[in-house]
Amino acid sequence: MKTLLCNCNRTMPLDGQALSRALGSDEATVHTTLCRREAPAFQHAARSGDDLLVACTQESRLFLELNDATEGAAPVTERPIRFVNIRETGGWSKDAAAATPKIAALLAAAQLPDPEPVPTVSYRSVGRCLVIGPAEAAEGAADLLADKLDVTLLVEGRGGGLPQRRERAVHAGRLLRLTGWLGAFEATWESGNPIDLDLCTRCNACIEACPEGAIDFSYQIDLEACRSHRDCVRVCEAAGAIDFQREAQTVTEAFDLVLDLGAQARFTMHQPPQGYFHVGGDSSKLLQAVVQLRELIGEFEKPKFFQYKQKLCAHSRNEKVGCDACIEVCSARAIESQAATTGGIRVEPHLCVGCGACTTVCPSGALGYAYPNTVDQGRRLRTLLSTYAKAGGAAQAPAALLIHSEKSGARVIEDLGRAARTDAAIRGVPARVLPVAAWHTASIGLDLWLAAIAYGASDVWVLLTQEEAPEYHEALAQQAAVANAILEGLGYGGERVRLLRARDARDLAALDAELHRPARAAVRQAAGFATQSDKRSTLELAIDHLVAHAASVPEAIALPAAGTPFGAVRVDTERCTLCLSCVGACPESALADNPERPQLRFIEKNCVQCGLCEATCPEQAITLQPRLWLADGGKARKLPRVLHEVEPYRCVRCGKPFGTLKAVEVMIGKLAGHAAFQGAALERLRMCGDCRVVDIYTNPNEVRITDL
Incomplete structure (x- = not known):
């Protein structure tokens, strides 16, 4: 190149x-x-x-x-x-003379091959546009769109006026439901006013006839002002547009686009569906929306931003819900639970906006970011840091990564770089700070942060602007708390993963001060591993490297409960009957039985703290313990260990072991009062499965227990 x-x-x-x-x-x-x-x-x-x-x-x-x-x-x-931008990101900073290693790193990262292509999501719009709002405002907006789009009005409330000439479909009513996305919206409204706008000829006879003035030029009747003279019905007899006995009608229609002029948005999530524009009464927003709406005819594509592997998903088992972090964090409401049907989750790709927050909070890696994937993202981070070190940057000061979005975040950094040229108090992006542009800041999380520290970054800073939803701020803060707890526990110290906030140019001075924090020592030896497509594998590689080069390694590091993907399971052996329901519920094979004897085993490395075992346990004998267990240098957490075991219960007839004494006692206690388990039938509960069948058929006078 x-x-x-x-x-x-x-x-x-x-x-x-x-x-x-x-x-x-x-x-x-x-x-x-x-x-x-x-x-x-x-x-x-x-x-x-x-x-x-x-x-x-x-x-x-x-x-x-x-x-x-x-x-x-x-x-x-x-x-x-x-x-690639080397000017505002370093060449114009006050310490630009020392920025050669950083510029070399930025150039090297820009030379990397393009990420692998990903599947796309398609939209198709023929221009059917629904405009919702007051009559006069809706008509004004429709006039700006009608030469390009097929416009339908849904007039809400009275006031204003409709033009005398009927140029488009007009409905009046109250919107009940609006769902969908670009090319596939479905609107349902209820029309309860006596005037049917489809039949109304707009002759204005009803307006003249109404003695209370209860009818205006929106051709809707103010039912509170109406005194039931029905003069309007008489003058409209030929057209038949007015009927006070008409029942409220519910109408559902499909649209490709929606322009919402109402005071409150119909979609309340931070990221509304593509093709929906809420402008309220803001004329500048209306102009921007009209410009965009006029171009939304045809077929459109966007990347499918995520990959989902249901077999790794820790959301649900047997209609019990465990981890729901992705559902809670999604600002587009694109993720829904399938616990009651197929299990796991469902992501609607047409609603997904590619923020990647769901992949960041997913503890198991069932959801993975695909645009670009973690392998490509990790390669870029390693290239940046290794090139910086090779060019002599590490000898000057350890590098810090500054992760920012490609839109608002990039603009803030450019503003900071330009300010360094004109404002003596602004120093600009330091020579040791390497900007990393991401489609969205929420798409890079714990696995890549720790990998970056292992690659030699002293700090990882995430720049948040007004672009990020409140859900992302909270999720990233939780992930940063976990990362810092791990690094603090290993002796690296300080708040190495930090969230920085900057809305616009008003915050440049504060951001400039944050970026010029004193440099801290990096890991003693930079890692050479490649990040994996599997999130857990990348986390293990990064932690293993950080542990190997830590000054001291504790037996365990306590982690915050919110957002942690690591931890143990504690079992109350007094309560546990070794029914092994938890083993069947565990989606990550962290819990396992022993075919040879009644035993519950646990591999801590596999546990994602989803809580399905805790929710499933009928005896409420399980609690979660968020932690990173590092006994024996971290090797112990990768090996199975026994959480609970007892001597097997032996069949009273043949002596073969089956179940446990506590499980049999609990079963007998619960079924002793049942009509089917009286007399000798109760004794069958102390037999193995084979002996029960034999006993049933050799003692025909006893009640059959067909469900055992």
Whole structure:
């Protein structure tokens, strides 16, 4: 890949020779005005046929246009051009002279291959648009859309007026239900007003006839003002549009798009479905919505952001609910429980907005982020940190990662970089801070944070803006608390995973101060493992490395209960009957029986603290213990250990072991009063299955226990 550097009219101190050494390439030429006087150098590179990386995002549009205008240059559809921002992210900071290792790391990460393609989700819209709101406002919005879309009005309430000319379908009523997404909305409303707008000719005779003035030009009757003169019915006799005896009608229709002018949004989640626009009475929002709605005709695609493996899901077993973290965190309400039917969860891909919060809070890895996946994300983090160290950055100061979103987060960082050029009090993004753009900050969680620390990052900071839903703030805070508890317990100390908040330029000074916190020592030896597609495997690799290089390793680290994917199961042996219901409920094979004897065994490494065993236990003998058990350097948690065992109960007839004494005693105690278990029949409960059958048929005078 050919990399083109520009110092932006000598405003950045770029060292082409040092950057080339760090990237292992020929010495790069540092241009001064690549987008202006030295544009022929870009054209020459474009004609070479090599993949191009341009270290400038400021003029990306110009370079794309220049590529199209260059004879002999491959179109971007055949040879994409990549862009990376080194100016605001470091070249313009107050310590830009020391930023060569960081810039080398950013260039190396930008040169990585594109992530593997993922399946897509399709939408199809033919332009059927429902506008909901007061008559006059709805008509005004419809006029802005009608030349492009097939508009239907649902007028709510009285007031305002409808035009005399009937140009579109108009309904009046109260919206009862609105579901769906772009191309597949379903609206249900109830129409209870005496005037049927389908039959109304808008002749205005009823308005003139009503002595109370209870009818206005929205052609709806104010039933509180009406005094039942029914003059309106008489003058409307020919059209028959007014009927006070008509029962309320419920209507359901399908639409592709919805424009909501009501005061309260019909979808209350933080991320409403695509194709739905709530503007209330805000004229600027209305204009933005109209511009977008007019373009929403045709077929559209987006990535399917997630992968789901039901066999790993710890949500439910046998209609008992355990972990529901993904359902609680989803700001688009795209995830629903299937506990009562197929088990597990269901994710509606058309509602999913790709935030990745569900994958971050999922303790088992049943939900995985796919755009990009954790293998690609981990490769990028390792490339950033290893290149930074190779270029001499680790000798200056350990690197810190700054994870931010590609939209609002990137804008805040760019604002900070530009402010460093004009504001003496702002220092800009430090040379040791490596920005990491993500589709959404909530998509990177505990597994990748700990992997980054193992790769040599001293800190992992997550930049949150107004873009993130409140649910994401809470979930990330819980995950950060778990990460910091582990790192603190291993002696790494301090709040190494930290959430930073910045809404806009008003918060730049505070963000600048946060980013210039003193550097802390990184792990003694950077890890070389690759992150895995399985979340638990990545966590184990990262923890093993951190344990191996920790100054001291305790036997156990207590973890916060909220959000932890690690822990033990405690069994009250006085209550436990070894019925092994918990074994059948455990989705992760953390709990197991022993075919040879009555025994409950446990592999702590597999436990995700979902609570299904606790919810299933009929004797309420199980409690959860959030912790990271590190006895024997962490090896003990990977081996099965016995939580409870007893001597087997032996059949009173043949002596064969079956069950346990406590289980048999509990069963006899519960069934002793039942009519089917009287006399000798009760003794059969002390027999193994084979002997019960023999006893039933050799003693025909006794009651048959056919369900044993």
